[in-house]
Amino acid sequence: MRHHRNVRPRTTAAVTAVVAALAATTLSVGTATAAPADRCSQAAPTRADNPYTTTHTVLSDAPLRKGPYRECDWLQTYPAQSTVEVRCFIVNDYGNTWSYVPGAGWVWDSHLSSNGSPHRCLF
Structure with missing residues (x-):
């Protein structure tokens, strides 16, 4: 059990980092294409x-x-x-x-x- 508790926070942190990176990429792409001004x-x-x-x-x-x-x-x-x-x-x-x-x-x-x-x- 102890082994699983140590793995889970790292996995959650890794997933959070990937989601944040994807969100940043999506926002920057959306901003670049939506600037007709x-x-x-x-x-x-x-x-x-x-x-x-x-x-x-x-x-x-x-x-x-x-x-x-x-x-x-x-x-x-x-x-x-x-x-x-x-x-x-x-x-x-x-x-x-x-x-x-x-x-x-x-x-x-x-x-x-x-x-x-x-x-x-x-x-």
Whole structure:
């Protein structure tokens, strides 16, 4: 009996440590994926680092957003068949490319002819 009493507290302590580690991991993963506000504060690429612009036709109504994610605040919509000038593009966490409209915001490249800007943004 004495042997079992000594094993049980160690086992309980080990299980408690594993549960705590899993909980911490789950919380950190949840925090990383649920922070659209951070992702929507994407810095604007400067003209000095990105001196080019290209003009594209809007293929379907294209929402202009504050950041390169659908969750980011909507600013306006470019109607289909209009044209828009973009400076460069970035790839967001989902693997989608978004082009920067100078002085305005971000447009998802699937809405633009030639899939948006051919120039990767430099920061």
